[in-house]
Amino acid sequence: MEEKRGKVSPDHLRLDASAEVARITSFIRDKVITTLRRKGVVVGLSGGIDSSTVAALAVRALGADRVIGLFMPESDSSDDSLRLGHLLAEKLGIRTFTEDISDILRGAACYRRRDEAIRTVVPEYHSGYKSKLVLSSLDSSEFRISYVVVQSPEGEQRKVRLTAEAFLALVAATNFKQRTRKMMEYYYADRFLYAVAGTPNRLEYDLGFFVKNGDGSADIKPIAHLYKSQVYQLASYLGVPGEIIDRPPTTDTYSLPQSQEEFYFSLPYDQMDLCLYGKTNGVPPADVAEALGMSEAQVERVYRDIDAKRAVARYLHMEPLLIERLQETVAGG
Amino acid sequence: MTSIEAQVRQYVTDRLLFGRSDVVVEGDTSFLESGLIDSTGVLELVAFLEEAFKIKVEDEDLIPANLDSINALTQFILAKSQALANSRA
Numbered sequence: 001m002e003e004k005r006g007k008v009s010p011d012h013l014r015l016d017a018s019a020e021v022a023r024i025t026s027f028i029r030d031k032v033i034t035t036l037r038r039k040g041v042v043v044g045l046s047g048g049i050d051s052s053t054v055a056a057l058a059v060r061a062l063g064a065d066r067v068i069g070l071f072m073p074e075s076d077s078s079d080d081s082l083r084l085g086h087l088l089a090e091k092l093g094i095r096t097f098t099e100d101i102s103d104i105l106r107g108a109a110c111y112r113r114r115d116e117a118i119r120t121v122v123p124e125y126h127s128g129y130k131s132k133l134v135l136s137s138l139d140s141s142e143f144r145i146s147y148v149v150v151q152s153p154e155g156e157q158r159k160v161r162l163t164a165e166a167f168l169a170l171v172a173a174t175n176f177k178q179r180t181r182k183m184m185e186y187y188y189a190d191r192f193l194y195a196v197a198g199t200p201n202r203l204e205y206d207l208g209f210f211v212k213n214g215d216g217s218a219d220i221k222p223i224a225h226l227y228k229s230q231v232y233q234l235a236s237y238l239g240v241p242g243e244i245i246d247r248p249p250t251t252d253t254y255s256l257p258q259s260q261e262e263f264y265f266s267l268p269y270d271q272m273d274l275c276l277y278g279k280t281n282g283v284p285p286a287d288v289a290e291a292l293g294m295s296e297a298q299v300e301r302v303y304r305d306i307d308a309k310r311a312v313a314r315y316l317h318m319e320p321l322l323i324e325r326l327q328e329t330v331a332g333g
Numbered sequence: 334m335t336s337i338e339a340q341v342r343q344y345v346t347d348r349l350l351f352g353r354s355d356v357v358v359e360g361d362t363s364f365l366e367s368g369l370i371d372s373t374g375v376l377e378l379v380a381f382l383e384e385a386f387k388i389k390v391e392d393e394d395l396i397p398a399n400l401d402s403i404n405a406l407t408q409f410i411l412a413k414s415q416a417l418a419n420s421r422a
Contacts, residue, residue, distance in 0.1 A: 164376035
């Protein structure tokens with residue numbers, strides 16, 4: 001991608017959509033057919049912008065008859081996810097399968113383990129409650145503290161700081177969701193000799209907003225190099241339905257509505273995009289601050305938060321470590 | 334070295350360095366900047382402070398000025414313990 005010169009601004013992230021789509025579709029064709037030797041791709045569809053864009057790119061690359069869309073709702077999913085996913089699949093004309101993963105999750109005691117973790121800090125919590133995980137705002141402290149927000153059946157909300165044990169147990173339990181979805185994607189990939197397309201954008205991939213061996217697992221990740229605002233550009237170019245483009249990004253993992261901002265990124269995606277671009281390309285915080293109408297101190301905090309997130313993401317990106325690399329197992333080796 | 338600082342140093346060695354003795358952490362080394370602590374580590378640190386020193390760590394206490402180095406932690410524990418003792422006196 002051509003780097004644009006001059007003072008930093010959101011324009012730096014504008015790309016030539018036609019050229020980028022050509023580059024990505026060529027990559028998908030080459031990697032899926034030649035390198036991976038698979039007949040098509042499976043994409044888990046969440047009704048969100050990233051998976052919709054990946055599915056649209058895969059259709060352009062391989063044709064609609066070589067793309068499978070998977071809907072994998074569970075008890076906490078928003079109804080909108082399934083509806084918007086169907087809207088996209090119909091527009092693309094792809095084959096779809098629906099797998100409600102709630103029973104698998106119940107079998108793994110995902111919900112029970114989650115509720116037990118929450119009860120260690122909110123003893124009255126029971127299955128009639130709803131919940132979500134949130135991080136303290138970047139303005140309040142450079143330490144990002146995790147809280148659980150619980151809502152009683154009567155609608156009363158409370159925000160309670162988590163203990164380390166409760167936080168780890170809660171995340172471990174909810175990670176069953178992403179891992180179960182990936183297991184199901186590989187079931188269809190194995191069944192039809194397809195590859196699995198992962199759907200992280202650059203913010204998610206770089207900053208570790210994924211579950212290892214869950215949504216972090218895939219055979220190809222065709223938009224992992226794109227900032228979120230660039231994904232939106234491609235989505236518009238590819239004709240992804242406006243209702244999907246206009247939907248605020250959500251994690252769709254917890255029973256209370258949860259934005260990606262409050263769970264992970266702390267900033268709206270367009271601001272986070274430019275901060276990540278600035279940090280990655282050595283742009284002084286003052287320049288990014290001016291472009292975004294933020295203070296220099298705020299951008300400095302975001303830069304430090306990026307460092308902290310990248311430090312945590314290193315483990316997530318690591319492949320299994322070996323005593324020695326076996327050349328025979330490397331493609332082309 | 335005070336007893337508080339010794340306990341803090343032991344915690345740093347055991348929990349932030351996972352027992353490694355070949356890494357030197359100075360009194361003013363920033364846990365954040367040196368990558369010794371992440372958001373889960375802060376929650377573990379809070380549990381240690383509340384259990385070992387019987388102090389209550391409030392949300393507003395969770396700032397680097399209080400928790401981001403051995404010196405800062407030692408001062409924070411001392412101030413909290415004194416405040417607690419005064420409130421009981």
